[in-house]
Amino acid sequence: MGKSKEIVSCSSFPKFDTESTIIGTGSHYCNDPGPGVWTAAEGGPYNFPHGRNFQSGYSSIEDDARPVQQNVLPEVNLENVLKGVIAIITGKNRTTSHNGAQGGADSNVSFLESSKDGDSFLHSSVYAPSAPSLHEAEALKFCDYKEVLLAEPPEWLPDSHSSTCMQCGSPFKALTRGRHHCRFCGGIFCRACTKGRCLMPVKFRQREPQRVCDNCYDRLEPLQDILIKSMSNAMQTAKHDVMDWTCSRGWLNLPIGLSMEYEIYKASNSLRSYCQVSRLDPEKSIPAAVLRGAKGLAILTVAKFGAVLTYKVGTGLVVARRSNGSWSAPSAILSVGLGWGPQIGGELTDFILVLHGSKAVRAFTSHMHFSLGAGLSAAAGPVGRVLEADLRAGDRGSGMCYTYSCSKGAFVGASLEGNMVMTRLETNARFYGDAYLATHDILLGMVEKPRAAEPLYLALDDLFTSL
Template sequence: MAHSYYAAEPFVSYPPSPFAQADDTISSGHTPSAPNGAAPPRAPYAQIAPARAPPPPGLVADESGAGARAEPAYEPYRSDAQPPLQNLMAAQLAANTGAAAVPTVPPEWVPDEKVVGCMRCAKHFTLLVRRHHCRMCGRIFCSDCCSNFSLLPRQFNRAEPQRACVRCFEVLLPMQRQLMLSVSKAARDGDFRQPAINAPTTRSMRKEIAKAAATLGEFGSMPDARIPAQLLANAKGVAFLTTLKGGFLWAGKLGTGLVVARNAQTGGWSAPSALGAFGFSFGLQAGGELNSVLVLLNTEHALAAFSGSGHVTLGAGLSLALGPWGRSVEAEAGGGDAGAIACYSYCSAKGAFAGVAIEGSVMWCRSDLNQTFYGRPVTPRQLLSGQIPPPRAAAPLYRALDMATAPH
């Protein structure tokens, strides 16, 4: 039988229990009316509450307030409580013995209307203090007690980081690298249809990968615009951007893309890092165009600039795009937080835009998109240096790069 990585993952279970017992409840939790002092059976979401007693934080009393019956009560969070499996060693032991540490079905969420306060700090919910469900245990917390995000085991069927309470986050934290390699968006199949026209901006890394692969295919299908294979093979890295530019005299430019680096040891390509771009220009210019841009990073300084927290480029060029398709090649010089760079920029433009202008543009790392794709916070340096393995979802881009660098 095939080994499953997920049978060993610890799971935090929060069985519902009353926050407070009736006035005649003895210290052991048993009621005098129960036979032989045994605790009476209780339903998952119904408990007997003390008459005329106000509900403690986190509970909702019955509508009458006099209360022969109260709404379901839930046990508050206790900082000294421990999860069933406290560490990965216990989880591995459970896997070796065949014990099922994780249920096949995620737990039922606590209903919103049953709780009026945070189940950890007892802070009452208001218009400003909102309810947040922990996606791991299903209990309700305030934003301060449920502010972390992490990947969940496979049975939760979520590829993006989900909100987790403090205790669940501590349990999930040691598993994040394994979950990133198995359940994140980066680990999913990368075979998907390439777009007919590249959109200037997207909110999906998979779409950015498809756009980059389409840009390489676009240059490869035009003999007069094909990038020399040797030049691409010798590049330290490659950046892809799709930008929309338009205006009259003053023009703006906005777009998104990604960057990958060449692995000097293996000769392969790194995990992609998402980019955003914004620019402006002033001069004798008019029109609008959609640009698919490929930037070859020829030096380590160029690659280091894209690996930093910020990147600024300054370029001056003459571009012309008339009719359905046009091409321009520019030499650019720029500066980033890692120093001066040297790169070549190839642009395939669709639209009508003409003019001579002085341009300024800024490119930055889209950290939020990287976190959504990889399942945890990662830096561009970690991605481009090879600390994060190439994801399966980027396979179409890697195939396109291999085809573009092959001798023609």
């Protein structure tokens, strides 16, 4: 029986236009795909040949297309069909299936493979695509927003270029309506038209959210998930991870940290120092029963000075413990307070606050909360001890905390303490790359563990290893 020459049709491949990009979610990726083509918006998968780099564009797919011959029914080769049936029944394909699977042109049963128990089945290449599906979010978004992701930093327009906002047309005024440049397009807008904050594409080399106009925000907002996971400070490897005497910053924690990276370093250093003290003198360690019941930890470095009336200021971070025993992402905090009582001197104290119960954790999810407690403090030189217990209350809840600390300085006294703790929203935004991230989402496990906080998690594991 004669064989008919078959022409493979490539009409099922969509035609892509890499020059024009449609901005917006749910957009089609092909231009006039024609009847019978299943587009991405309809839920159909796209498959690409091996070795195709989606960043290099998709226009080369058109080059592989060949003319389509319609209304041609292929003839059935009865000889090949009978040979295949006999091979399946007799099992003769078992020794040749592997060679046929490698693409041998002379094998008539190359589409068959045999399992260990002797059963025959179709090779996976017959019914499974050999290239990854375009349903992956990264591939879909890159195809849809290629123009945005590969954008170059603009040249800002001079301030004198426009005396009115380029969006709403309102005239600029010295005090009430100042000029602001959009970091993505370089245009000049008023404050009301540049409220959005977004991470920029890779070529901008910015790891913190930048001010953009409303139009640019609409273009950048769908890509924030990808940019946060690749460009934010939280996803970078920790640069400062040496915490011994060979590093000057390991000798003394400063009370004020300007970035989350330094707060992570301070907290890690405080935990490791405390672990060393507890190994040398177990009586000074936090009781195991208290640690087991901890729902979170707040780690701060606070400077305290004065006589009778003392002033306190310091920064730190707080982490919550999840139900499976793991730790949440850290949230930056600022603490200021006053103390009154028979006391005098100055000291620098590293505090470890054990949050007793979920209510105490919810208090730290507030933008601001207050604490009231009493404590006894004594410091002489590089070693000192402070023991306190306080009650904290905020708009998200209230709870009790136990405080353990190590002090440096010259201070003695007993006092009644009042503190105000605030969440550093700007510090969190610069670290995570999301200007609208809530503290509640950070502490309750909605945010992935940042790579930059790896030293902190190692120090926490050392603290709880003894349990």
